[in-house]
Amino acid sequence: MDFKIKRKSTKTAVVGGLLESYPHDLQLYKIPPIEDIALKEFETLALERLTLLRSLATATTLKGLRLYSEEWIEYVLSDLRTQGLKYYVKLCEKTDFSTKEADLQARRKDHIAHFILRLAYCRTEELRRWFVSREIELFRMRFMTMTSDAVDTFFRINNLCYTNISEEEKNEILINLRESTHHQNIDNMKFYKVKFYEVLDLVKTRKVYLKGGYAYVPHKDFISVLIAQYRIHLRQSLAIASHHLSEVEQDERLVSLLKGLHQTYTGNNYSDTKAAVPIETLDSLSSKSFPLCMRQLHEHLRTAHHLKHGGRLQYGLFLKGIGVTLEDSLRFWREEFTKIMDLDKFEKQYAYNVRYNYGKEGSKKNYSPFNCLKIISNTVGPGDCHGCPFKHSDANVLKNKMKGYGFELQAINDVVDLAKRGHYQIACSKYFDVVHNSSMGLGINHPNQYFEESQKLKGEVKIEPKTEAKQSIKPENNAVEDMEFDENF
Amino acid sequence: MAKQYDEGMLSDMLPIYYSRHFPQSLFCRWLSCGNYPQPLANRELSFTLADDVYLRYLSISNQKELQTLFQKKCPHKLDIGPVYNIKPSIGRHDAIVLARELVFDIDLTDYDEIRTCCQEANVCDKCWRFMVIACEVINTALKEDFGFQNILWVFSGRRGIHCWVSDHDARTLDSPGRTAVADYLCLITGGDNQNKKVNLVGDNLHSSIRRSINIIDKYFNIIVQEQEFFSTKEGLSKLLRVIPDETLRKQTEETLDKLAPSSLERWEAFIQIYNQFCKHNNVRKIKYLIEEIKIQYCYPRLDVHVTKGFNHLLKSPFSIHPKTGKVSVVFKPENINSMKLDSVPTIHTLLDDSAKENTQHEANMRTAIKSFQEVVFLLEKTEALRRKTETSISLDF
Ligand code: SF4
Ligand SMILES: [Zn+2]
Numbered sequence: 001m002d003f004k005i006k007r008k009s010t011k012t013a014v015v016g017g018l019l020e021s022y023p024h025d026l027q028l029y030k031i032p033p034i035e036d037i038a039l040k041e042f043e044t045l046a047l048e049r050l051t052l053l054r055s056l057a058t059a060t061t062l063k064g065l066r067l068y069s070e071e072w073i074e075y076v077l078s079d080l081r082t083q084g085l086k087y088y089v090k091l092c093e094k095t096d097f098s099t100k101e102a103d104l105q106a107r108r109k110d111h112i113a114h115f116i117l118r119l120a121y122c123r124t125e126e127l128r129r130w131f132v133s134r135e136i137e138l139f140r141m142r143f144m145t146m147t148s149d150a151v152d153t154f155f156r157i158n159n160l161c162y163t164n165i166s167e168e169e170k171n172e173i174l175i176n177l178r179e180s181t182h183h184q185n186i187d188n189m190k191f192y193k194v195k196f197y198e199v200l201d202l203v204k205t206r207k208v209y210l211k212g213g214y215a216y217v218p219h220k221d222f223i224s225v226l227i228a229q230y231r232i233h234l235r236q237s238l239a240i241a242s243h244h245l246s247e248v249e250q251d252e253r254l255v256s257l258l259k260g261l262h263q264t265y266t267g268n269n270y271s272d273t274k275a276a277v278p279i280e281t282l283d284s285l286s287s288k289s290f291p292l293c294m295r296q297l298h299e300h301l302r303t304a305h306h307l308k309h310g311g312r313l314q315y316g317l318f319l320k321g322i323g324v325t326l327e328d329s330l331r332f333w334r335e336e337f338t339k340i341m342d343l344d345k346f347e348k349q350y351a352y353n354v355r356y357n358y359g360k361e362g363s364k365k366n367y368s369p370f371n372c373l374k375i376i377s378n379t380v381g382p383g384d385c386h387g388c389p390f391k392h393s394d395a396n397v398l399k400n401k402m403k404g405y406g407f408e409l410q411a412i413n414d415v416v417d418l419a420k421r422g423h424y425q426i427a428c429s430k431y432f433d434v435v436h437n438s439s440m441g442l443g444i445n446h447p448n449q450y451f452e453e454s455q456k457l458k459g460e461v462k463i464e465p466k467t468e469a470k471q472s473i474k475p476e477n478n479a480v481e482d483m484e485f486d487e488n489f
Numbered sequence: 490m491a492k493q494y495d496e497g498m499l500s501d502m503l504p505i506y507y508s509r510h511f512p513q514s515l516f517c518r519w520l521s522c523g524n525y526p527q528p529l530a531n532r533e534l535s536f537t538l539a540d541d542v543y544l545r546y547l548s549i550s551n552q553k554e555l556q557t558l559f560q561k562k563c564p565h566k567l568d569i570g571p572v573y574n575i576k577p578s579i580g581r582h583d584a585i586v587l588a589r590e591l592v593f594d595i596d597l598t599d600y601d602e603i604r605t606c607c608q609e610a611n612v613c614d615k616c617w618r619f620m621v622i623a624c625e626v627i628n629t630a631l632k633e634d635f636g637f638q639n640i641l642w643v644f645s646g647r648r649g650i651h652c653w654v655s656d657h658d659a660r661t662l663d664s665p666g667r668t669a670v671a672d673y674l675c676l677i678t679g680g681d682n683q684n685k686k687v688n689l690v691g692d693n694l695h696s697s698i699r700r701s702i703n704i705i706d707k708y709f710n711i712i713v714q715e716q717e718f719f720s721t722k723e724g725l726s727k728l729l730r731v732i733p734d735e736t737l738r739k740q741t742e743e744t745l746d747k748l749a750p751s752s753l754e755r756w757e758a759f760i761q762i763y764n765q766f767c768k769h770n771n772v773r774k775i776k777y778l779i780e781e782i783k784i785q786y787c788y789p790r791l792d793v794h795v796t797k798g799f800n801h802l803l804k805s806p807f808s809i810h811p812k813t814g815k816v817s818v819v820f821k822p823e824n825i826n827s828m829k830l831d832s833v834p835t836i837h838t839l840l841d842d843s844a845k846e847n848t849q850h851e852a853n854m855r856t857a858i859k860s861f862q863e864v865v866f867l868l869e870k871t872e873a874l875r876r877k878t879e880t881s882i883s884l885d886f
Contacts, residue, residue: 179693196635197662200669206695210673213636213658296682309794348541379793382599384680393682 022107064423180209275323321369533570596649623789646810818857
């Protein structure tokens, strides 16, 4: 990456050059900026783009809006307006290819800012994932707001040419295309044939016809091909950027700026806690201070004396996060599990996992407890009782559960209603208020944050979290993938 | 009568089994092919020893080393991991995973909420039928939808089946790619708090779902009779809980409750009630209810974590299941229907000439090895072809 940072601003923008570099609102960010940038501008641009990415995240998680829905886009745009980021509003609202000076300047900022954040977000896998997800949301949103004219121009500028399949080929599989494409009236649509791994998002959701390893993608969905390529490009660029960090970071001030950037934002990841919570208090804590996802795991463990892998992971890491020591944790799981199995089996098959969560086995990483985003998007299968109850329960199961807790009917209906509409974290916040008889309306984004807020409210918290974590959205946690092995073969 | 299997004898039996019966050469050829362009030595093997000591990051460079390792360590459990950029024993935690067969794991314990004949570790030929459906559905999808050819099916040794796809595209598929394939194939989702675990949306059924339902239909009536899903009070209420429409649920309950406890009769009655109901009501929400129920009761229940993980260790073909003594035999998907659990070779029968089942088990072992051989040969052929076109393409530039 080829940034040169000047202490003093040297404004030498040439308009003719700009038009050549930035012919279109939407960019694929293939070439890094080469101009000199003043440190002040560098900082401003970085923070502004961070604000943009953050508002995308907020729209999905805290506001509970469906990704790319009209309300979602509306929220993002209005948030940008409130924050005074007019140039991003322009770039996102009516993406096109005008030649106006103001538009060119906006594109330049967009370009530079994207590359600055690459430097800030290439540092860990966790950060990279968060950044890639947001940038892709941004890209797709902008693509969606384009006119077909702008789309054509975009393809032309970027040399994206694909040939569609012939009428004959199409007619042969017409029935299948009709069945398996998620659009109406496909008869007049052009179809493109690409390898299935080029459109994973369509494959994943079964929205495309597959045959012999190829996906038949209608014109309308072509954005998926583009997104997939963009994702690969981003991931590779981040990997490269991380190797060149040391060259960029010759300047002390730059280092602290880049590092500080995500810290101002990510907050606590609850992987180190100094509090010590004795396991004898868990029963009472679970009803008073645990979010429902953890309460239900705790109750299941107490009654069934067993949890499946996903549940052990979700609950085990949470317990670590609230301050249950490794020794206590081992004792806790052992006491329950040995009610249905012998000690030997527990020690051989399950103790490893407990120690693993505490970074004492395997690759010895200090795993962080899962945040809501991760829990909500987790796969939950038969026999599992982990996940987020507001997402992973039938309405009447949820209702009965809360009835069993003795909540008032009105409150129950409010929570269930929010959950039904897909506002899981808001439902959780409502649940918090019901349990605490409060009206805090917290933004819940982490079960451990829920716990801390609850303890604070009860005046029982003694330790301050290491970094201030209020209202912060955190990047998705590292998936604890490498710890899984065939446990019940 | 065959001698009872005794886990304590394993340490004595295994060395003989590994040198006389385990298809070492084919095994190495299969793995090498799946490793290309990395050497065989970059593939991780893991052993679980007699005293439950767990050894990871082992590897071999040829059959001779495999034989030596077997004799030295005598693994009670043998698992296969991914291919790394370097020898796993050197790289250990820092080694980078480069490739890995695309794998599927289907286990009957995931059918516990459905099957009525057995629970947990137990299996019988009745619940084996779920595996027959699973194998056919997944195998067809892998071939027809994803275009894969090199597919190996293996009995897991106790109560399930594993599938290994060695096609180049499958082996090099990244983690999002695996997740997408797993999600494409997974129709049953939801935990203990969700009764209705299948939700089909849209105006049409996707071609692959329709095809799967056609496969299920071949077995549905038999399985309904064998399992008697709806004959008990509990079974019936399970069915009712899946019906989202209250009126329909009530109607169904009233009618079915009065019928004889034959599941098939009850099912047929339910279809009638449903059809009748659909004539008079707006049915958008329950448009695919029948299909959804069939899927919930019969569609393969994949352990998606195994498929999604890039570096999950999975039990090797032809290893011995320490609890049952059964060999993890390779089988042809078209033959799974006639596979009987009793005739799966066991280590103790193979090693005991005088056992009554010895001849039959030996014959079945030979068949399994032959099936394995066919897959390995095909894989070697496609790999050779692929490498040839690969080099000619790169020469063009
Ligand atoms: S919203 Fe978060 S904290 Fe609340 S129940 Fe769901 S996952 Fe748990
Ligand atoms: Zn059975």
